[in-house]
Amino acid sequence: MIPRFLFAFAAPGALALALCLPAAAEAQGRGAASARPPAAAVPATQRAVSFVAEAPAAGGVLVLPLSAEGELAGRAASLSEADRGAVGRALTSSKFSYEGGKTLMLRGVGAWDAILVVGLGETPGPKAWQSAGAVAGRALRDEAGGLTVLAGGLPAEAAAELAIGLGLGEYRSDFHQAKARERTPTGPVIVVTGQVPAAEFLFRPRGEALVTAMAWARDVSNEPANKLYPETFVERARAALAGVPGVTIEVLDVPAMERLGMGAILGVGQGSARPPRMLILRYRGAGAPAAPVVLVGKGITFDTGGISIKPSANMGNMKMDMSGAASVTGALMALAKSGAPVNVVAVAALAENMPDGRSIRPADVLTAMNGKTIEIVSTDAEGRLVLADALSWVDANLQPAAVVDVATLTGAVRGALGDEYAGLFSRHDVLADQLAAAGEAVGEPLWRLPLHPSYGVDISSTIADLKNGGGEGAGAGTGAHFIGEFISRDTPWAHLDIAGVAYGAATDTGPAGSAGYSVRLLERFVRDVQP
Numbered sequence: 001m002i003p004r005f006l007f008a009f010a011a012p013g014a015l016a017l018a019l020c021l022p023a024a025a026e027a028q029g030r031g032a033a034s035a036r037p038p039a040a041a042v043p044a045t046q047r048a049v050s051f052v053a054e055a056p057a058a059g060g061v062l063v064l065p066l067s068a069e070g071e072l073a074g075r076a077a078s079l080s081e082a083d084r085g086a087v088g089r090a091l092t093s094s095k096f097s098y099e100g101g102k103t104l105m106l107r108g109v110g111a112w113d114a115i116l117v118v119g120l121g122e123t124p125g126p127k128a129w130q131s132a133g134a135v136a137g138r139a140l141r142d143e144a145g146g147l148t149v150l151a152g153g154l155p156a157e158a159a160a161e162l163a164i165g166l167g168l169g170e171y172r173s174d175f176h177q178a179k180a181r182e183r184t185p186t187g188p189v190i191v192v193t194g195q196v197p198a199a200e201f202l203f204r205p206r207g208e209a210l211v212t213a214m215a216w217a218r219d220v221s222n223e224p225a226n227k228l229y230p231e232t233f234v235e236r237a238r239a240a241l242a243g244v245p246g247v248t249i250e251v252l253d254v255p256a257m258e259r260l261g262m263g264a265i266l267g268v269g270q271g272s273a274r275p276p277r278m279l280i281l282r283y284r285g286a287g288a289p290a291a292p293v294v295l296v297g298k299g300i301t302f303d304t305g306g307i308s309i310k311p312s313a314n315m316g317n318m319k320m321d322m323s324g325a326a327s328v329t330g331a332l333m334a335l336a337k338s339g340a341p342v343n344v345v346a347v348a349a350l351a352e353n354m355p356d357g358r359s360i361r362p363a364d365v366l367t368a369m370n371g372k373t374i375e376i377v378s379t380d381a382e383g384r385l386v387l388a389d390a391l392s393w394v395d396a397n398l399q400p401a402a403v404v405d406v407a408t409l410t411g412a413v414r415g416a417l418g419d420e421y422a423g424l425f426s427r428h429d430v431l432a433d434q435l436a437a438a439g440e441a442v443g444e445p446l447w448r449l450p451l452h453p454s455y456g457v458d459i460s461s462t463i464a465d466l467k468n469g470g471g472e473g474a475g476a477g478t479g480a481h482f483i484g485e486f487i488s489r490d491t492p493w494a495h496l497d498i499a500g501v502a503y504g505a506a507t508d509t510g511p512a513g514s515a516g517y518s519v520r521l522l523e524r525f526v527r528d529v530q531p
């Protein structure tokens with residue numbers, strides 16, 4: 001406790017200095033870094049959402065969620081008997097299964113442009129409602145008109161989750177195409193429910209903020225690295241959080257990180273024309289004494305591997321190697337924009353990993369902010385390096401209730417868990433259980449993997465305090481163990497390795513690219529956590 005107490009006094013001065021420095025003072029002598037594109041290329045196209053008690057007159061697309069044939073009469077009571085009969089016959093003759101996410105699109109029934117039946121499955125709940133909404137949102141993303149969702153007879157939570165799902169499902173990643181620039185805003189979503197005030201209360205502001213934050217996180221993840229690099233990540237975070245009550249933003253630039261001795265993140269960034277940044281976002285929504293939950297994200301805006309260069313096949317996916325940073329920023333954004341009564345800090349460790357005459361080399365030794373020396377085995381194990389300094393900073397400056405870091409850290413976790421689960425590592429069972437429960441609740445599941453003491457041996461070095469790679473063993477585990485060396489053992493800490501789940505091919509609920517994985521999980525965890 002004593003060293004931390006001392007650091008608490010030392011740090012604010014250093015931060016204030018960092019903030020006072022003009023942008024020019026950090027120039028690394030490379031002109032390209034100064035050209036800055038606008039913060040957002042395309043205006044958001046989120047549909048406006050309202051909840052009403054009576055179904056409006058036909059127009060646009062009708063969304064009809066059903067878990068069984070028998071629900072049709074009640075749910076679609078606002079349709080004429082003839083239209084309802086036509087829907088019923090279509091369901092029967094297509095042998096519609098009512099499974100979660102199954103759809104049947106009907107055109108030419110009544111005065112609607114289309115009627116989209118969406119299966120809810122046999123045991124509907126928040127996850128099923130949200131994912132049914134997302135399937136509908138995705139299927140209807142090109143419908144210019146409004147959407148009317150019939151949620152009568154369902155709980156208020158279903159109405160709210162269907163609306164959240166619609167917002168998530170309509171997300172698009174084609175923002176650099178001409179058609180995106182010409183796109184006109186789509187019509188509103190009208191959710192018909194017998195529970196108008198309750199649904200409204202559940203959706204606004206929380207659900208709405210979540211949809212906005214998810215889109216933000218996916219946008220910055222999907223953005224290519226010529227447009228999204230440490231400085232522009234910071235600009236986009238600033239733009240999205242401007243004026244949000246309770247939020248303060250601090251940025252450590254290169255000189256500030258040099259003064260703090262952050263040799264690890266500086267080492268990773270030194271081969272790039274884009275200088276690294278440490279972005280520290282604070283949201284204070286609870287009373288002053290409440291210790292914050294601290295979220296730390298790996299923010300490699302592009303990972304070539306550096307001198308230990310990656311093969312060229314699929315290297316482009318490494319534009320999304322900042323997904324952890326995007327997720328922790330998105331989670332804070334969702335909490336802050338909805339005025340959640342919590343204290344949370346998000347730290348984004350931002351750098352680009354490039355091969356260059358100035359790059360770090362294998363066998364180099366770097367010194368992290370906490371004084372530990374690191375032998376570089378592979379310059380491609382860079383995520384743990386930027387996190388080492390981020391966690392050292394957290395350890396020295398904050399007294400967290402819990403620390404969770406999120407990173408696209410290892411290919412090994414994909415080998416272990418595929419794209420079904422993110423890897424969860426923690427020495428604190430209570431924290432691990434709370435995170436796993438949050439992931440389960442929102443449909444972003446985690447699978448806990450061990451932190452065996454032998455991983456410490458795997459990453460021991462003969463010339464430095466530790467090394468950044470561990471040979472042929474448990475790659476995800478040694479990466480996790482390494483990160484854990486930079487936060488006090490007394491602080492409840494967990495590491496999420498999202499390398500297998502952060503992005504993927506197009507699905508029924510979203511386009512190819514970033515999944516925004518862990519924004520919803522972290523938002524839920526921070527709200528519900530009992531430290």
Ligand code: BES
Binds near residue numbers: 321380408410468500
């Ligand atoms: N960003 C990668 C991990 C990754 C791989 C993310 C595939 C998403 C998909 C990370 O920086 C990396 O290169 N890790 C190395 C670590 C190794 C050198 C110890 C890996 O997994 O091979």
Ligand code: MN
Binds near residue numbers: 305379380382383
């Ligand atoms: Mn790498």
Ligand code: ZN
Binds near residue numbers: 300380408
């Ligand atoms: Zn990486």
